[in-house]
Amino acid sequence: MLRTTPFHSRTALLCQAQNWRRWAGCVVASSYELSHDREYWAIRSAAALLDVSPLYKYLVRGPDAARLLDRIVTRDIRRCAVGQVMYTPWCDEAGKVLDDGTITRLDEDLLRLTAAEPNLRWLHENSAGLDATIDDVSDSTAALAVQGPASRAILRDALEADLDSLRFFRATRAQVRDIPLTITRTGYTGDLGYELWFDGRHAERMWDHLIAAGQPYGLTPAGMLALDIARIEAGLILIDVDYVPARKALILARTSSPFELGLGWTVRLDKGYFVGQRALRAEQARPPTWQLRGLEIEWDALERLYAEAGLPVELPAAAWRTSVPVYAGDEQVGYATSGCWSPLLKQYIALAHVRAPHTAPGTSLAMEVTVEHRRRRAPARVRELPFFNPERKRA
Amino acid sequence: MSAPFDAIVIGAGHNGLTAAAYLARAGLSVVVVEQRDVIGGATVTEEFHPGFRVDTFAHRMGPFSPRVFEDLRLRTYGLEMVWPDPARVAMADGRALSLFRDPSQTAEAIRPFSSGDAARWPAFCRTVADAARLVDAVRQSQPPRLPDPGLRDLLRLAAIGLGLRRRGKRAMAETLRLLPMSLADLLDDWFESDVLKGAVAGAGLPGLMQGPRGAGTAYALLHHLAAGEAPGGVTLVRGGTGRAAEALAGAARAAGVEIRTSAPVERIGVRSDAAVEVVLAGGEVIPARRILSSADPKRTFLTLVGPEALDPAFVRQVRHIRMRGACAKVHLALGELPRFPGIGGGDAELRGAVMVAPGLDYLERAFDDAKYGGVSERPFLEAVIPTLTDPSLAPPGRHVMSILVQYAPYHLKAGAWEAARREALGDAVVAVLAEYAPNLPAAVLHRQVLTPLDLEQRLGLTEGNIFQGEMALDQLFFMRPVPGWARYGTPVRGLYLCGAGAHPGGGVTALPGYHAARAVLRDMSAS
Structure with missing residues (x-):
């Protein structure tokens, strides 16, 4: 059975595109308009309002x-x-x-x-x-993300909370009229942004309140397609797309350790027992075989490949999430798992699993692209993640 | 802090002492810590009434390992095993059936009940012996490393398989068919006499939370048999099973083992995935290079180590070990020997186990009560009168009776194991026995009833399970205590299991302790 989020009465009316996606058993908007462009730009240049209630x-x-x-x-x-x-x-x-x-x-x-x-x-x-x-409390707690450079100003107007002292990855309690909530300075966009957590019974009132408060700043409801581009720019991985959770992996090779996903910084081997500690301790002792890296596909070369077919470059409008081979010379040394044209950076970027020793930033590799039904290889450069990391995120 | 011991053994039961003795003989410094003020664990003989001593828990031996007996020269430390003959005498409607050590003698005893059964008995004994030989071979060997067995494991398994094959195709087929059967199906295949079927089934059921119609119960019959022993065989210790513990303690001390009683372990200290110390209830810390626990796996991991330091999948496995204590003990101090009108031949007939297991339906009904969380209204009994083997256990002319009572489930559907329940159980046991020995009630000078809850509280046996985990097919061999950890080592480096919770399981065999010590020495030589 498809479930809806506590904001469905609002999002359903706004979703002109009728473009829905399933997330943890709930229907959420992929994009409200026929194209997600405006929603993406809201994230990067104004502020976007995202319903992230399906999170567990x-x-x-x-x-x-x-x-x-x-x-x-x-x-x-x-x-x-x-x-x-x-x-x-x-x-x-x-x-x-x-x-x-x-x-x-x-x-x-x-x-x-x-x-x-x-x-x-x-x-x-x-x-x-x-x-x-x-x-x-997955069902009873509603969650909204307000993301983008204007998010602080909007929430300052909308809520009674000390937002100026709320640092990156900190939480504070706040109050809107009679609605108590928790605000965390977190998000999935790599931008200045906040997430709001409150009782689902207040969902509609909260939505209306934020929309009203955000109007002068261009607050725009945004769907998952816009978010997907933002998170790729921010180098944030997505479960089931960029990695297979161990429980769903049919074979061992599909699983990933934190070290292989660029999450080595989260692994504190020196603390007390935690699940997987023994294995991670052993893994840390040897250099990792796989690394998650950014790839930037070289535009000029891509243009040449398309020109050979008599075409200008054609890229998918939305972010893609399929496994695409990555090569060093003739040898496959990895695979990209998601990628997109970054409207902000004006670059064609991807997240890729790359095998050692091809992981150093600047390494020249190639990613498969399909040009007019033919598989070609476009030169690509290994890049450190994230692609986009504005100062305002932490400031 | 003192220099660490090479090994600490938790629990001075027969398995803990066996492991300690072997390790000390290999040159390790070993200390055994025992929570009670007496050694012995479940093999202990204690005074329960002034002048009357009884085996508080196990009142007969499992198939005690002849190798351990020889290696540790237990005879010189006072262990004298006796093999009563008849091994068992089963009561039935005014008559009694004796099971002797010699199948042909038993066949004669069966004849009044069924001449057909009498004729089939010797062949049945051969079939059981073939299967028991396989069980014994498995018992004598350590479980293989799975799922990636080593060459040595494969050779050992191949040897066991060949040994089975060598008995002939027919014997092999019979054995493989027999192992997962229920006792009732096995016995119905062979016999018509309910008395005989009850007697044989009763030899397999002690300690199981299953009736004779439970799958896999046929295995239990084999588990308690020594190689070459006829079904129903019983081994006693002169002076009580506590003598076995004392002999093992003697051998251990002679090898240099220090045994500390009244030293209950509060927890096993783990650092960086390794067991490094034992913390006693008083706060004393004893460091050691390795720790062997003869406590059951649930107590060892969930209480002593604590789930916090263990992988959740392992904790889940351990929590799922079925314990379900099924039996109680009743001890009677008797002014005179019970007289069973059905039994001729005098006192000698009563030296083995006296059984109230008059048929498969009787046993199954006794279990039915327990299946739904009640105590058997008419319980199945296995009684031993140890004073017939060693009169010094009671004042002159007086006797002691030790009775294993089934079914008394640890988990009661209604109520708890409080005093009234305990006495009701004692009354029921005496009433059932009185049907066969009318003089018994008047002869009782004192009665002690130990419920599964008492077994848990006195011995630390989780849920009062006397085998430290049910002896069911899914909890044996390479699946004991849990699949993946059947080789005595545990996920905690330097921590080993050496009690009945490990292969080959319950019964006074000394084999878990023996195998665990060998596993420790194997790991030492490998590192």
Whole structure:
């Protein structure tokens, strides 16, 4: 059964394109207009309002709440201060990534985990012997993302909250009329942005309130297509697209460790036991075989390939998410998993898994492109991620 | 802090002591820590009434390993095993059926019940012996490393397979057919006498939370048989099974083992995935290079190590080990020997196990009660009168009776194991016995009832399971205690299991302890 989010009465009216997508069992707008262009530009030059309610959300409570999450994820949650948010992946016993999400420490013994996949059973299985209760609040908690350079100004007008002192990956409580909410300075766009978490019963009122407050700034409801481009520019990976969660991998080769996904910085081997620690410790001792890298396809060369077919360059309008071979000479040394034309950077970019030793930034590789039904190889350069990292994100 | 021991053994039961003795003989410094103020674990003989001593828990031996007996020279440390003959005498409607060590003698005893069964008994014994030989070969060997067995594992498995094949195609087929059967199906294949079927089934059922119609129960019959022993064989220890523990402790001490009683372990300290110390209840910390736990796997991992330091999949496996204690013990101090009118031949007939298991339906009904969370209204009983083997266990002329009672489930559907329930169970046991030995109720001077809850609280056996995990086909051999960890080592480096929760399982065999010590020494020589 397709479910809807608490904002459906609003998003359904706005969705002129009737372009819907399924996300964690819910229908969400891919784009509200026929083309997602305007929604994308809202993210980068004004502000966009995104319904991210389908995320799985768990409240973990109790004296051992932080210990429970700490034993699951790779980051050191015991060092997560109240009011802090941490992005982290988590792994199975073999050190292969199961999922990734954020953990917000709302209070000393109250934390919220967001996830892309259902994790209730995993949380329970890891809670043996710990004094912590787990609530699946996925359905009851609504979530909105306000992303873009104008997001702070909009929320300053809309909410009573000390936004100026709210630093990147920090959380604060706020109030809109009678609606209590949590604001986190987080997002999936790599831009200045915030996410708002509140009881789903207030969803429509909150939406209306933000739309009204955001109007002078050009706040625009945006769908998943616009978000997809933004997150590729920001070098943020997407489950099921850029990596296969270990539980769904039919073969071992499909799984990835955090080190292979560019998430080595999240792995704190020196903390207490966590699931996968033994395997990750062993893996850390040897250089990783795979690395997640950015690829920038060389435009001039691409133009030449199309010119041979008598065409100008034709790129897909939306981000693609298929596996595309990447070569060094004649040898396949990797595969790209998502890519797009970056309207902001004016570059054709992709996220790719590249095998050592071809991972150094600047390395010349080639990515397969299909030009007029023929498979060709377009020269591409390895780039450090993210592609786009504006100062305002953290400022 | 003192220098670490080479090994700490948790629990001074027969398996813990066996492991300790072997390790010390290999040159390791070993300390055994025992929570109780007496050694022995489930093999302990204690005074339960002034002047009366009884085997508090196990009242007969499993097939005790002859190799351990020889290696540790247990005879010189006072272990004297006796093999009563008849091994068992089964009560039935005013008559009794004796199972002797010699199949032809048993056949004669069966004849009054069924001449056809009497004729089939020797062949049945041969079939069971063929299968028991396989079980014994498996018991004597360590489980293979799975799913990637080493060459040595494969050779050992091949040897076991060849040994089976060598008995002939027919015997092999019979054995493979027999293993997963229920006792009832097996016995219905062979016999018509309900008394005989009850007696044989009763030899397999102790400790199981299953009735004779439960799948895989035929295996249990084999599990308790020594190689070459006729079905129903019983091994006792003169002076009680506590003597076995004392002999093992003697051998261990002679090898240099230090045994500390009243030293309950609170937890096993783990650092960087390795077991490094044992913390006693008083706070004392004993460091060690390795730790062998003869506590059951649930207690070892979920309580002593704690799930926090363990992978969730492993914790899940351990939590799913079925324990489900099924039996209680009743101990009677008797002013005189019970007289069973059905039994001729005098006291000698009663030296083995006296059974109230008069038929398959009786046993299954006893289990039916437990299946739904109740206590058997008419329980299945296995009684031993140890004073017939060693009169010194009671004042002159007096006797002791040790009765294993089934089914008394740990998990009761209604209520709890409180005093009234306990006494009701004792009453039911005496009432059932009185049907066969009318003088018994008047002869009882004192009665002790131990419920599965008592077994858990006194011995630390989770859910009071006397085998530290059900002896079911899915919890044996390379699946004991859990698949993937059947070779005594555990996910915690330096932590080993050496109790009945490990292969080959429950019963006073000393084999889990023996195999665990060998696994430790193997790992030491490999590193």
